[in-house]
Amino acid sequence: MSLQSLSPVDFKSWKELESLSKHKFELSALFNANPKRFQEFSIRNEDVLVDFSKNLIDEEVFRQLLKLAEEANLKKAIKSYFEGDEINETEGRAVLHTALRTSENNSARVDGKEVYADVQSVLAKMKTFADQVNSGERTSYAGKKFTDVVNIGIGGSDLGPQMIVDALAYYQEDIKPHFISNVDGDHVLETLKHLNPETTLFLIVSKSFSTQETLTNANTVRDWFLKSATQEDVKDNFVAVSTNISAVEDFGIDTENIFPMYDWVGGRFSLWSAAGLSIAVSVGSRNFQDLLDGAEDMDRHFKTSDFKDNIPVVLALLGIWYNNFLGAESEAIIPYTQYLQKLAPYLQQASMESNGKSVDRAGNRVNYQTGTIVWGEPGTNSQHAFFQLIHQGTKLIPSDFIGFKKSLHGNSTHHDILMANYFAQTEALMKGKSSDEVHAELKNQGLSPEEIQNLLPFKVFEGNKPTTSILIDQLTPKSLGKLVSMYEHKIFVQGVIWNIFSYDQWGVELGKQLAKNTLSDILSDRIENQHDSSTTELLYYYKS
Numbered sequence: 301m302s303l304q305s306l307s308p309v310d311f312k313s314w315k316e317l318e319s320l321s322k323h324k325f326e327l328s329a330l331f332n333a334n335p336k337r338f339q340e341f342s343i344r345n346e347d348v349l350v351d352f353s354k355n356l357i358d359e360e361v362f363r364q365l366l367k368l369a370e371e372a373n374l375k376k377a378i379k380s381y382f383e384g385d386e387i388n389e390t391e392g393r394a395v396l397h398t399a400l401r402t403s404e405n406n407s408a409r410v411d412g413k414e415v416y417a418d419v420q421s422v423l424a425k426m427k428t429f430a431d432q433v434n435s436g437e438r439t440s441y442a443g444k445k446f447t448d449v450v451n452i453g454i455g456g457s458d459l460g461p462q463m464i465v466d467a468l469a470y471y472q473e474d475i476k477p478h479f480i481s482n483v484d485g486d487h488v489l490e491t492l493k494h495l496n497p498e499t500t501l502f503l504i505v506s507k508s509f510s511t512q513e514t515l516t517n518a519n520t521v522r523d524w525f526l527k528s529a530t531q532e533d534v535k536d537n538f539v540a541v542s543t544n545i546s547a548v549e550d551f552g553i554d555t556e557n558i559f560p561m562y563d564w565v566g567g568r569f570s571l572w573s574a575a576g577l578s579i580a581v582s583v584g585s586r587n588f589q590d591l592l593d594g595a596e597d598m599d600r601h602f603k604t605s606d607f608k609d610n611i612p613v614v615l616a617l618l619g620i621w622y623n624n625f626l627g628a629e630s631e632a633i634i635p636y637t638q639y640l641q642k643l644a645p646y647l648q649q650a651s652m653e654s655n656g657k658s659v660d661r662a663g664n665r666v667n668y669q670t671g672t673i674v675w676g677e678p679g680t681n682s683q684h685a686f687f688q689l690i691h692q693g694t695k696l697i698p699s700d701f702i703g704f705k706k707s708l709h710g711n712s713t714h715h716d717i718l719m720a721n722y723f724a725q726t727e728a729l730m731k732g733k734s735s736d737e738v739h740a741e742l743k744n745q746g747l748s749p750e751e752i753q754n755l756l757p758f759k760v761f762e763g764n765k766p767t768t769s770i771l772i773d774q775l776t777p778k779s780l781g782k783l784v785s786m787y788e789h790k791i792f793v794q795g796v797i798w799n800i801f802s803y804d805q806w807g808v809e810l811g812k813q814l815a816k817n818t819l820s821d822i823l824s825d826r827i828e829n830q831h832d833s834s835t836t837e838l839l840y841y842y843k844s
């Protein structure tokens with residue numbers, strides 16, 4: 301069953317929201333008017349607290365946003381998503397990354413076909429592999445314990461695993477992880493410079509096994525490896541993760557060393573699959589399972605909670621409110637932990653490759669905004685980089701502040717300072733600083749009335765900047781699984797309401813095609829392909 305094609309602009313709630321968006325939402329006034337605002341606009345789910353009370357909404361806006369979800373038939377869509385219907389219609393596929401972490405009824409069905417046993421057997425193979433590598437039972441061609449593992453992949457075959465491995469560095473095994481994604485030879489050679497072929501394990505991850513960057517990098521790495529080893533040794537140090545088994549075999553990888561992926565798991569949602577082998581190897585199979593369990597907890601919450609108490613649904617609706625009604629173009633992700641420094645780049649692909657669409661499910665050009673621009677950096681670094689613009693610039697940038705009650709290494713002096721900044725920033729963004737306050741402050745500093753007048757406009761903070769505080773007990777594999785799953789479902793909900801197909805990515809194809817022609821022009825004596833004059837001149841300049 302496919303998702304229905306309903307344009308959101310035709311919904312009654314959409315029109316209501318349009319007229320509500322003309323109101324002024326003063327956060328301080330809203331808090332003063334409702335002493336229970338925090339209680340009403342926050343959701344607690346086990347170790348996760350989401351406080352969305354510092355958003356530019358009142359009770360009526362929230363009610364209409366929830367209605368919007370109802371009118372978009374979200375309930376039915378969630379059912380189709382979890383039941384493995386072919387909701388990725390343009391590619392004729394189900395979207396079932398959730399099946400990779402389900403334990404419910406020992407069952408997962410894709411278009412009516414039971415896949416649970418197969419998923420579990422791949423997972424078991426991954427865990428055994430990771431355990432054997434980490435215990436030293438599985439050695440390199442030289443009979444040595446692996447000291448390094450290199451993931452070669454790009455996009456979803458890199459960003460998710462890399463983000464998780466980085467985020468869980470505290471839980472890391474002895475083996476050192478590396479990631480090669482860009483087809484930038486300098487980066488490949490820079491990485492190889494520090495590696496010993498006798499103790500390095502290579503994981504080639506490519507769902508299609510046809511991605512130019514990954515295959516080029518894999519070939520370069522294999523050539524480097526063969527300078528010290530033989531073709532026969534490839535089977536001990538190279539492993540592949542792919543749906544394209546025959547292409548992997550052609551590359552020379554032993555059938556035993558192939559971990560399958562599924563076409564019903566999109567690349568950008570594949571970290572839970574064998575594409576996450578670098579995670580299982582880096583942090584161990586137990587932690588990988590905890591990651592899956594955490595994601596499943598959030599899946600359950602998403603599937604069963606009323607929309608008003610449903611974290612992914614509420615986050616998605618807030619995003620739609622800012623994007624479609626208040627004119628925001630982007631949203632910032634600000635984790636208050638360095639471990640999550642790759643979260644924003646990961647979410648950029650997950651969100652922007654999914655919802656960066658301008659054609660609705662009926663094939664018509666949409667007449668409303670869709671996917672937002674996602675960006676961010678960890679606090680407090682971001683405070684010293686781009687917070688000036690969030691505080692005093694002209695753009696509306698709703699921001700997610702992700703913080704943890706406890707640090708991992710237990711240094712409370714640092715953690716309290718870090719979290720003081722987390723709380724202070726959301727408060728400062730909301731409250732701002734009025735001209736009266738600035739006036740009093742400058743007067744106290746002994747400035748003359750004229751000096752005060754000159755300086756005052758620059759020191760005023762308008763405030764009223766929206767933030768959502770996501771406060772989690774501690775960064776563990778389980779809580780991380782929950783956090784990632786939460787954002788995955790937020791993306792799904794937004795796609796349903798925007799009436800777009802979130803799970804294809806045709807928009808990346810054109811550049812790939814042109815790059816092939818351009819490469820042939822670079823490699824041949826003459827430029828044979830038709831280009832615009834700018835590109836032609838640039839190519840001549842490059843070749844000269």
Ligand SMILES: O=P(O)(O)OC[C@H]1O[C@](O)(CO)[C@@H](O)[C@@H]1O
Pocket residue numbers: 453454455456457505506507508509510511514567568653805808
């Ligand atoms: O795993 P593959 O097939 O090499 O693809 C890598 C990435 O390329 C894309 O198809 C496009 O960028 C992504 O969706 C995907 O994650």
